[in-house]
Amino acid sequence: MSKNIPGIMRQKGYVPWLYLLPALIVMATFIIYPGLNTLYLSLRNTDNSAWAGLECKAGESCWGIFENFHYALTSTIMQAAFLNNIKWILIMVSVTVGMGLLIAILADKVRYESIAKSIIFLPMAISFVGAGVIWKFMYNYGTGQVQIGLLNAIVTALGGQPISWLTEPRINTLALIVVGIWMWTGFCMTILAAALKGVPVEILEAARVDGANEWMVFWKIMVPQVLPTITVVITTMVINVLKIFDIVYVMTGGNYGTEVIANRLYIEMYKNYQPGRASAIAIVLIMMIIPAMIFNIRRFQEQESTR
């Protein structure tokens, strides 16, 4: 980008830093310093008075200074959280991207495209907390005759027994993921729709003239054309899902086997007062996100080189 700046605009060496300084100071204080501090805290004991692991009892397995990571990586509750996060990633990312693509393609063919897209996108505008209330009501489980939750009303109307969606360990994580899907499909749809509009119409028409059916047009032309966008959407969604907190916090509080990493972090810090453990969990979380971060930087550098 440097080559585009007219030479006449050269300035004294310190001037750019005057423009950059406010932003740099705030970011250093609120992102870089705390990031490094979290790394330090993750190696400290509960009240930050000594290195972690000094109080390890003889005979018990101990990771020394990495004792907090011992907890963050191997404790039963954290392993349950990892498993749930993997469930979240697999189901939510595939469904939101798949549905987003499907709706983007279908909506492109109808006259009420903008209305349909707005409806799918609307949940994006509301908070996770609001969505949590909406869906907790959908999932409401009445112990008596009357079901005021829509899903259980449908189940009982079909002759089934009402289901306690949010406490039944086999389905409750799935029930929470559905809320995430409801909220984020619109995001995937919007970005993919914009990419699909960029596919040249001539190519599509040429393929159709040559006798390709819609299915082949989709797989052989549309998907390869928007593949870069799909990867971007997937990376973004994976990052979002790894950080998922509010839905779980509001709907189950992480109980009944629905624990996720970010909620555990909150509980360790503000309920159990274990900043060391909470910091270790934060470090584990960032480790999981770093691949996506590197991917983003690479993509940025590619974009810059073709600018």
Next chain:
Amino acid sequence: MKTLNRFLHWLKGLPIHFVLIGLCFIWLLPSIGLLITSFRPVQDVNETGWWTIFSKPKGYEEFQANCAPCHGAEGDAIASADLTDPEFVQNYRRSFALLAALEKEFDGEPHMGEISIPDENTTATIASYMRRISGIEARSKFTLDNYIDAMTGYRGNKTYRADCAAGAQSVDLFCDIRDLANPRGMGRAFINSLLVAIPSTILPILFASFAAYAFSWMHFRGRQWLFALLVGLQVIPLQMTLIPISRLYAQLGLNGTFLGIWLFHTGFGLPYAIILMRNFIGSLPHEIFESAYLDGASHWTAFYRLAIPLSVPALASLGIFQFLWIWNDLLVALVFLGGENPVLTYQIGNMVTSLGGGWHLLTAAAFISMALPMLVFLALQRFFVRGMLAGSVKG
């Protein structure tokens, strides 16, 4: 032939409409349920599902099966036993009184004649239906009470209006405009949310504009490197930084203050804001800057006379994005503001865990918190989508 072709074409499109409209319907349904419930009286909310507003009231069928054959479909067929007369029904308003009357013989015949006497549950349902049609417990299908109760933080077991009319309100209510500032209410929380969101939107945009201009139109060493760092910072999870910052704030006395949360949101909004603004300002044609310089403009004039006015669309996108992001945030508000200055999301989160089944209040509260973002979104969708496409990754 032509009409046939058109018909076939229409038929081919049918599955698309079916799937698309079906999906839209499913997507809307949960929100519609919330909206309808928030306007229903509390008794109705707990007795019947929101979809029953489209059908007859509870007890209608039982009444038709057991009472209508003699008392008439409206309940007023027998003048001496008019079931729409409140004074008459008053004697049978409880199910046990009604059941006793049904079991008694009537002119030497069983009261119910051929029909078997209903069980206790059914009798209770019928009694409640009779209370409704006779006007003893007249209640309209829809009410604004839930919103009033939610706004004022009313927690009694009647309604704010009923308690105030009877002068039986709890000690922390005044029954006038001051109740909107009740710390438990959504009215106060709404103001707090605005107080958090507006400065936290303006500050990062301001700082980001300066930085983005420097990244776009100034020479300095390490520019590429610094910008790549920003792209990386953009995905840092907020959770990484909560613990050290809340310790720092505890030392500085910033926990629970607006200043603390403004600064935090500014720090976290900046990477995305700078990237978005730089993509926009950097893509402005360089000729206009060049000619401004030939005319003797400085960087400062180029910045605020050219770059800023030309980036209004980007500023709008960014503003909406950041505003909604902060308005909808729970985690940061929970950690840095907590109960001292409760915002909407905090208040609702609290209600969900402490109120349990108070659906009439919860639905109203949730809708109060959703109304503004929905309005902003529907009115300014264009800018919102543009901002999303330009950044597409946000921490």
